[in-house]
Amino acid sequence: MEEAAAKMPEQPAVKLIGWLSPYVHRAEVALRLKGVPYELLQDDMANKSDLLLAHNPVHKKVPVLLHGDRSIPESLVIVEYVDEAFHGPPLLPADPLARAAARFWARFVDDKLWKALWVALWTEPGEAQVALATSARESLTLLEAQLPEGKRFFGGDAIGFLDIAASGVALWLPVFEEMAGVTLLADETHPALCRWAREYAADEIVRQCTPDMTMMLAFLTPKRGMFMSTAKAMAA
Amino acid sequence: MLSCSPTSTHHPHSTSSQHSHPQTQTDRHPSNAPTMASEKSSSDLTLLDFWVSPFGQRVRIALAEKSLPYEYVEEDLLAGKSERLLQSNPVHKKIPVLLHGGKPVNESLIIVQYLDEAFPDTPSLLPSDPYARAQARFWADYVDKKVYDCGSRLWKLKGEPQAQARAEMLEILKTLETELGDKEFFGGEHGFGFVDAAFAPFTPWFMSYEKYGEFKVAEVAPKIAAWAERVGKRESVAKSLYSPDKVYDFIGVLKKMYGIE
Numbered sequence: 092m093e094e095a096a097a098k099m100p101e102q103p104a105v106k107l108i109g110w111l112s113p114y115v116h117r118a119e120v121a122l123r124l125k126g127v128p129y130e131l132l133q134d135d136m137a138n139k140s141d142l143l144l145a146h147n148p149v150h151k152k153v154p155v156l157l158h159g160d161r162s163i164p165e166s167l168v169i170v171e172y173v174d175e176a177f178h179g180p181p182l183l184p185a186d187p188l189a190r191a192a193a194r195f196w197a198r199f200v201d202d203k204l205w206k207a208l209w210v211a212l213w214t215e216p217g218e219a220q221v222a223l224a225t226s227a228r229e230s231l232t233l234l235e236a237q238l239p240e241g242k243r244f245f246g247g248d249a250i251g252f253l254d255i256a257a258s259g260v261a262l263w264l265p266v267f268e269e270m271a272g273v274t275l276l277a278d279e280t281h282p283a284l285c286r287w288a289r290e291y292a293a294d295e296i297v298r299q300c301t302p303d304m305t306m307m308l309a310f311l312t313p314k315r316g317m318f319m320s321t322a323k324a325m326a327a
Numbered sequence: 328m329l330s331c332s333p334t335s336t337h338h339p340h341s342t343s344s345q346h347s348h349p350q351t352q353t354d355r356h357p358s359n360a361p362t363m364a365s366e367k368s369s370s371d372l373t374l375l376d377f378w379v380s381p382f383g384q385r386v387r388i389a390l391a392e393k394s395l396p397y398e399y400v401e402e403d404l405l406a407g408k409s410e411r412l413l414q415s416n417p418v419h420k421k422i423p424v425l426l427h428g429g430k431p432v433n434e435s436l437i438i439v440q441y442l443d444e445a446f447p448d449t450p451s452l453l454p455s456d457p458y459a460r461a462q463a464r465f466w467a468d469y470v471d472k473k474v475y476d477c478g479s480r481l482w483k484l485k486g487e488p489q490a491q492a493r494a495e496m497l498e499i500l501k502t503l504e505t506e507l508g509d510k511e512f513f514g515g516e517h518g519f520g521f522v523d524a525a526f527a528p529f530t531p532w533f534m535s536y537e538k539y540g541e542f543k544v545a546e547v548a549p550k551i552a553a554w555a556e557r558v559g560k561r562e563s564v565a566k567s568l569y570s571p572d573k574v575y576d577f578i579g580v581l582k583k584m585y586g587i588e
Contacts, residue, residue: 149469149502163461165468175457187444191432198434199418233418 103159105129108143110153111302111310113259114166118154119300120255121170125179167197170255183252193245196237197256204230206325208264212271213315213322220273223326227275234260235284243290254291261288262297266307270315372397373426375412377404379577381475381528382435383423384567388524389439391563393449405584436467439524452524454517466506466513467525473499474529481539482578483587493540497547504548511557519561527564530555534571535578 105122109115110133122129132142146155146162156163156172163172174182183190204227211227214220234257237245245253260276268274278285291297374390374397376383390397402412402422415424415431425432425441432441443451453460477499480492503526507513514520533544533555545552558564582588 158458161458161461163458163465165465168461168464168468171464172457172461175460187441188427188430188432190444191437191441194437194440195433198437203418 104157106132106157108132108140108146108153108155108157111307112153113263114152115154116258116262116300116302117166117255118156118169118173120250120258120297121173121182123296123299124182124250125173125177127173127177127179167201167256170252174252180249182246182250182255184246192237193252193256196234196245196253199230200234200253200256200260204234205259208260208267208275209318210322210326211275212267212273213319214326215319219326224273224275228280231260231276231281231284235281235287238283238287244287250291250294250297254287258291258297260284261291262301262304263307264288266304266311269308270312371428373400374398375400375402375409375415375422375424375426377402377422379569379574380422381532382421384528385435385524386423386425386438386442387567388527388563389442389452391567392452392519392524393442393446395442395446395449405580436471436521436525439521452514452519452521454514454520459515459517463514463521466503466522470503470522470526470529474526478529478532478536481536482582483585489539493542496536496540497542500544500548500551504551507550507554509550512554519558523558527555527558527561528568530559531568531571531574535575538575 105127107115107118107122107129109118109131119129119131143153143155144151146157147153147164150164152164154164154166154169156169158172158176163169170182183193207223207227207230211220211223214223237253239245239247242248244250245257264276268276276285276288292301372390372395374383374386376387376399378401387399400411402409404422408420412422412424413420415426416422416433419433421433423433423435423438425438427441427445432438439452442449443453453463473495477492477495481489481496484492512519513522513526533552537543544555559568
């Protein structure tokens with residue numbers, strides 16, 4: 092049997108701890124885009140398994156990537172690791188400035204955009220909510236402006252790092268909007284971003300690791316009260 | 328090379344001090360325009376910064392580790408934000424901003440990675456092994472998420488919320504202590520690295536955290552305290568940071584501004 096050129100240890104098994112989370116999706120889509128076979132170890136967030144606690148003692152959150160005896164938490168750290176540790180189409184662009192921009196906007200999605208979306212979704216209807224919704228739409232506009240002219244994805248012709256980082260906007264936001272009875276992302280206000288969201292959701296590889304959204308809705312609906320409390324705390 | 332003197336400086340860096348690569352002066356002459364395009368643009372670096380910002384200091388440390396000349400521009404944030412800053416970072420309107428050939432790069436850790444990637448012939452802060460890189464990114468992100476925010480609550484708040492911030496800070500220091508272990512630097516085999524550069528600028532803030540939180544880093548996290556001393560002696564760090572006294576005074580200024588007693 093040939094010894095694999097051991098520079099990239101692709102032989103050890105790859106497992107992913109996680110389930111039904113937009114952050115887990117990021118890790119899955121990265122692995123699939125790179126063609127890396129993996130086993131999904133479903134971890135119910137309500138009952139954090141010993142495995143999860145052992146491999147992410149600091150944050151105790153999914154996803155956690157297990158590659159041989161390595162464990163890597165944090166979805167975007169995982170995506171960059173997958174990009175660097177495995178052969179396959181690059182997820183980040185080659186140019187340093189473009190890489191910096193992709194990382195910057197990925198952070199924007201996590202630090203600013205989702206916070207704005209969250210408070211706009213779950214704040215009780217009223218004047219305050221209207222203002223928060225306007226603010227959230229402004230953040231969506233900023234993200235939309237990053238789409239390259241005439242290209243299907245933030246990454247250009249193929250799904251890239253920022254598409255993966257923003258995937259929650261394409262896949263989960265509609266579910267949250269339905270739960271909350273609030274529309275933030277619409278064709279009228281963000282035609283290009285909506286077009287991107289449809290392209291992303293329809294992609295063959297993405298579909299392989301997109302949870303059934305009816306199931307997602309059923310899973311999330313009981314958490315509505317909790318979402319409203321966190322939104323209240325965030326907006327305070 | 329950055330010409331500021333280290334912790335003994337009493338004034339913020341003077342504005343717009345030009346640090347050019349010796350060759351660049353002639354290269355900028357219009358008749359040499361064709362040469363300019365092929366010249367390595369290490370002198371096309373400008374850093375918009377604020378003297379005491381730990382985030383800006385990360386970039387200064389990285390630039391010094393790489394011996395990259397640059398123009399340092401002090402943004403007097405207490406007076407307001409310059410047009411250039413607002414244009415370079417319209418989303419967050421924050422320093423540090425690195426301008427490379429006029430193009431902005433924002434967010435301190437993103438800037439440090441950018442410097443590694445744009446100047447591959449200089450000593451890198453991230454290691455080359457993908458797993459080591461992932462670990463470095465994780466821990467730098469941990470420092471980013473936790474230290475400044477918790478520290479701010481320590482000096483801003485009183486009573487129960489302050490006690491909570493104190494408990495969190497101890498937790499953060501102990502977690503970092505465990506990660507550091509017996510290594511000389513967080514970078515381990517790589518030496519002084521990404522996480523060291525990310526965390527080092529907070530070391531002058533320890534004294535303030537200690538005063539407000541009523542604890543001693545040396546007791547709570549002795550390895551971190553020893554690392555802080557070690558790292559403080561490193562040239563790139565020493566010349567980028569200000570003294571704990573200056574930081575403490577700065578916090579006093581901020582408290583006055585916010586109307587906090």
